[in-house]
Amino acid sequence: MYANSSDDSVGTGRPSLPDRRFAAQRGCERLLSGSRPQSLRERLAGLARDGEDVYDLDRRPDQYGDGVVRTLERRVADLLGTEDAAFFPTGTMAQQVAARIHAEAAGVRTVATHPLGHTDQHERHALGVLTGLRSVWPTIAPRLPTVDELRSFDEPYAAMILELPLREAGFVLPDWADLAAVAAVVREEHGAALHLDGARIWESVFHLGRSLPEISALADSVYVSFYKTLGGISGAALAGPVGFVRTAKAWRHRYGGQLFQQWPFALAALTGLDRELPRLEGYVTHARTVSGALAAAVAAVPGARVHPAPPHTHQFQLWLPHPPAELEEAGLGLAEDTKVGLFGSWREHGLPGLAMTEVTVASEALDWTPAEIAEAVAAFLDRLPKQTV
Secondary structure (H helix, E strand, O other), X not given: OOOOOOHHHOOOOOOOHHHHHHHHHHOOOEEOOOOOOOOHXXXXXXXXXXXXXXXXXXOOOOOOOOOHHHHHHHHHHHHHOOOEEEEEOOHHHHHHHHHHHHHHHHOOOEEEOOOOOHHHHOOOOHHHHHHOOEEEOOOOOOOOOOHHHHHOOOOOOOEEEEEOOEHHHOOEOXXXXXXXXXXXXXXXXXXXXXXEEEOOHHHHHHHHOOOHHHHHOOOOEEEEEOOOOOOXXXXXXXXXXXXXXXXXXXXXXXXXXXXXXXXXXXXXXXXXXXXXXXXXXXXXXXHHHHHHHHHHHOOOOOOOEEEOOOOOOOEEEEEEOOOHHHHHHXXXXXXXXXXXXXXXXXXXXXXXXXXXXXXXXXXXXXXXXXXXXXXXXXXXXXXXXXXXX
C-alpha cells in the first residue's frame, strides 16, 4: 500500500484534486487541451522505448554531465546556432546564473525584467535574495517593452531579460521587426546584455517568422526548457558563447546543479526534440482554429474572452465569469461522465469571479473540428451554475 502524498486527501476518503484530475484526463477518449497524463510505469516504459531512437542505451550512464548529457548540450547549441550550451536541472537556476554572469561582467546590480515575467512571478524573488540584484521595469504593460519605452528608460541595467513568449500576458510575442529593434537598443544603445527567457522559444519561430539561430543571434544568452512544450521530465539549458557557458557551468556547480547522474532528463529531452519540434507548426496552425471555435462557443457568455486572438503560439488564454472551483467541477464532471476533456486547471486572475485557463493545443487536439468544439463547450457550459443578474 502506497501513501498518498497529497495532504488535502488524507483522512477524507476521497482523492485530492490533482489525483482526480489525473484520473479523469487519463481516462478521456478525447482531449482538447494538453497531453494525456501518464503513470510512472508508463513514463519509465516510454523512456526506455523512445530512448533507443536517440542514444545508444548500452553505453554507460553519464557522470556529472558527460555522455548523454553532453550530447544533449551539443544538440541544443546546434539547434540555436550558439557556440555551446550547459544543461541545468531547472530553468530558475539557469536564469539566476545568466543574470549573475551578465551583472558581474557589467559591474551593475540591476536587471531589466517584466513584472509578468518568470523571474518576477515564479522564482520567489531569487534575483534579489540569492544574487543581490534589483529588477527594474521598462514597462508594466502586458506585453514586451517597445523601442520608445526603452529609449526613454533612464535607469542603468546590466542585462535585459525578454520572455519569449510572455506567458502571463497570454503567451504574447512581438513582431520580428520590433524584437530586432528592441535587441539593438539594449545591446548597442544601452550597452547591456540581452538574455532570452526562451522556455517556449521552440514554438515562437512561427509568429516571428525566423529560425531559432536567427532569434538566438539577437541575444547574448538563451535559456530553453525541456519539459515545457517538449514533454521532457525536467531540465533546461543555457546557451551562448563558449566563455559564457564555461562560467555558467562553474556557477551551476556552486548552485548545486552539478548532479551525479542526469541521464533520464537528457534522454527525455532528446526524445522531445526529435518528436515534438517537427510537430509544432501543426500545433500552432491548429491553435488558430481551436481559439476561433472557442471564441464563437462562448460568445454569448458575458465577460468571456479568448486572448490573444488569434494566438501567437499553440497556447492561449480562455477567460470565463465563474469562480475556479465551479469551472474545475464542470470540467472534471464532463471528463468523468463523457470521457471528453476540454481544459486543465483554472485560476482566479484579477477580478473575483473571473477565472482563466491556459489552453495548449497539442497532438491530442489535432482532430477536433469547430463543430465538435462547439458541441463539447456547450455541454461544459450547461454544467455551470446559471448566472443571475
